[in-house]
Every structure is written in C-alpha cells, then in structure tokens.
Amino acid sequence: MQMLLDCDPGIDDALAILTLLREPVDVIGMSAVVGNVPVETGFRNLRDLAAFAGRADIPVFRGAELPLVRDYTFDPTVHGVDGLGGARIPASPSPRQEEHAATAIARILRASKEPVTWVATGPLTNVALALRLDPSLVDKVSRLVVMGGSTLRGNVTPAAEFNVYVDAEAWQSVLSSGIRPVMVGLNVTHMVGMTEEDFAVAEGIKTPVGQVARAMLAFYREVHEQGGWGEPKLHDVVAVLGAISPELLETRPAHVAVETGSALTYGMTVVDEREAPERCNCDVAVGVDAAAMRARMLKALQSG
Ligand code: RIB
Numbered sequence: 001m002q003m004l005l006d007c008d009p010g011i012d013d014a015l016a017i018l019t020l021l022r023e024p025v026d027v028i029g030m031s032a033v034v035g036n037v038p039v040e041t042g043f044r045n046l047r048d049l050a051a052f053a054g055r056a057d058i059p060v061f062r063g064a065e066l067p068l069v070r071d072y073t074f075d076p077t078v079h080g081v082d083g084l085g086g087a088r089i090p091a092s093p094s095p096r097q098e099e100h101a102a103t104a105i106a107r108i109l110r111a112s113k114e115p116v117t118w119v120a121t122g123p124l125t126n127v128a129l130a131l132r133l134d135p136s137l138v139d140k141v142s143r144l145v146v147m148g149g150s151t152l153r154g155n156v157t158p159a160a161e162f163n164v165y166v167d168a169e170a171w172q173s174v175l176s177s178g179i180r181p182v183m184v185g186l187n188v189t190h191m192v193g194m195t196e197e198d199f200a201v202a203e204g205i206k207t208p209v210g211q212v213a214r215a216m217l218a219f220y221r222e223v224h225e226q227g228g229w230g231e232p233k234l235h236d237v238v239a240v241l242g243a244i245s246p247e248l249l250e251t252r253p254a255h256v257a258v259e260t261g262s263a264l265t266y267g268m269t270v271v272d273e274r275e276a277p278e279r280c281n282c283d284v285a286v287g288v289d290a291a292a293m294r295a296r297m298l299k300a301l302q303s304g
C-alpha cells in the first residue's frame with residue numbers, strides 16, 4: 001500500500017506517525033497543515049518525527065498557513081506550545097523541502113503508478129487546495145481517510161469537531177469533489193482512549209521512540225484529566241490504522257454536509273444515513289475495534 005499523510009502534529013498525530021512508520025506501508029510523502037499548532041511548528045515536528053523514527057528519507061512538505069476562508073487563532077492548551085507536550089526529539093538532518101504541500105501532493109499523486117491511500121489527521125486545507133489545483137487527482141486516490149467531524153457532538157463547540165471547526169469550507173470543498181472520504185469522527189475516536197493498562201505497558205517501553213511517546217502521553221493525560229475528558233483519546237491513530245486495516249472500522253454510507261454559515265453551529269457535520277445510495281458522498285465510521293487499535297499502537301512503539 002502506498003500512502004500519503006497530511007497532519008497537524010499534535011500529540012495524537014505524532015503517535016499516529018510513529019505507529020504508521022512501524023507498519024508495512026510505503027509512505028511516499030507527508031505534509032503539515034495549520035491546526036493544533038502553526039504550520040511551521042507542525043512542519044518542524046513532522047520532519048523531526050520522521051527522522052527520529054529512522055525515516056528521514058520520506059519527503060515532508062509544509063502546507064497551508066491559514067484556513068481557506070476564516071482566520072485562525074492557535075490554542076496551545078491540548079498539545080502544548082511545541083505541539084508535542086514538551087517531548088524532546090532531535091532535529092531532522094534532512095534539508096527542508098521548499099515546495100508547497102498542495103503542489104507536492106498533486107505532483108506525487110499524478111506520478112503514482114498505483115492508486116494511493118491518503119490519510120488526513122488535521123484540518124483539510126491542504127487536501128482541499130490539492131483537489132482544487134487538479135480535480136482529476138480524485139482518480140489517483142484509492143481511499144481518503146479523514147479524522148474529523150462527528151455523528152454526535154463536537155469537542156471545540158457542542159456542534160463542531162476541531163479539524164472541521166478550523167476549516168469547515170475545506171471539508172465542504174472535499175465533500176463536493178467526488179472523492180467520497182471515509183469519515184473517522186469523534187463518535188468512534190472517543191471509543192479509543194488510553195487505559196490504565198495501556199499506560200502501564202507504555203511505562204515499560206524502553207525504546208527511544210517509546211520514551212518520547214511516554215513524554216507526550218504524560219502531557220496529554222494531564223490535559224485530559226484537567227479537562228475532565230476521561231481517557232486520552234487516540235483520534236489520529238484510529239484514522240491511520242483504519243486506513244491500513246479497514247476491517248478495524250465499521251462504516252456506513254451517508255450524505256454529509258458541513259455547516260459554514262452559522263456562528264452557533266459552524267463546523268457541524270450533518271450526517272444523513274437516510275439518503276439514496278447515489279446521494280451518498282461519504283463512508284462514515286460507526287464502529288471501531290478499539291482494543292486492537294490500542295494494542296497495535298503499543299506494539300509499534302515497542303518496536304523501536
Ligand atoms: O478533534 C480531534 C482532532 O483535532 C485530532 O486530529 C487532533 O490532533 C486535533 O487535530
């Protein structure tokens with residue numbers, strides 16, 4: 001499987017990246033987008049995480065500075081100012097790629113000999129830009145799996161999940177592109193939280209990758225405890241592993257629309273499963289093998 005990853009690292013993005021880079025997947029490119037952190041911070045984190053995991057060879061690109069339409073205000077509460085909860089990792093030795101992520105993604109997809117699995121674990125700004133640059137890219141993507149939205153409530157507001165809330169117009173653009181994404185929303189990612197047993201296993205991981213993951217998880221756990229949010233949620237790990245192993249997700253076809261006009265419900269994903277099959281524009285995750293996902297991430301962290 002060839003894969004592209006677009007993300008906003010962020011702690012759960014970083015855990016997803018470290019897990020992905022221990023999976024038997026051909027990662028042909030990764031890109032950073034504005035979201036949990038300013039894009040320059042996410043770009044630095046992504047480059048450093050790739051090198052730290054021994055994959056400095058993977059090309060990493062810097063993407064959108066701002067959402068398509070709205071402004072953006074960075075909030076360091078959940079992932080810390082550095083986006084990794086203060087975890088220290090060495091700087092990547094690789095030279096910075098100067099090409100913008102949107103054009104790089106379009107170039108890589110056009111050149112691919114086989115359809116590519118594309119995963120997005122941050123706001124969809126880069127994905128929307130690439131698809132607007134070249135709508136025919138839809139034919140080069142076998143599956144677009146996106147962490148975002150919710151069939152139930154939001155997390156940033158009662159209605160909106162963070163990745164959609166940052167750039168709802170990007171979600172609307174991607175949903176109308178014909179690419180038919182797999183939506184991995186809060187309704188399933190909230191089922192995948194680090195348990196006390198998982199933390200005990202993580203405590204025993206002595207690999208360099210495991211030690212960095214432990215530092216990030218300690219910050220992430222504290223944030224969740226202070227927020228009263230329960231177990232630290234592995235949102236982006238669910239999307240990445242669900243893309244590699246679709247059998248870990250249960251999905252249903254639906255028509256998904258995104259609210260972009262209302263101050264109260266901006267970023268809400270309105271999921272309609274009543275729609276006739278030809279009107280469905282998305283496959284929405286409604287179930288997940290949470291234990292398998294958690295075990296697979298811990299196994300990856302233990303392997304180096
Ligand atoms: O709402 C959770 C999502 O927003 C995750 O992708 C997390 O990293 C943040 O980007």
Ligand code: CA
Pocket residue numbers: 007008009010012013035036121122236
């Ligand atoms: Ca993310």
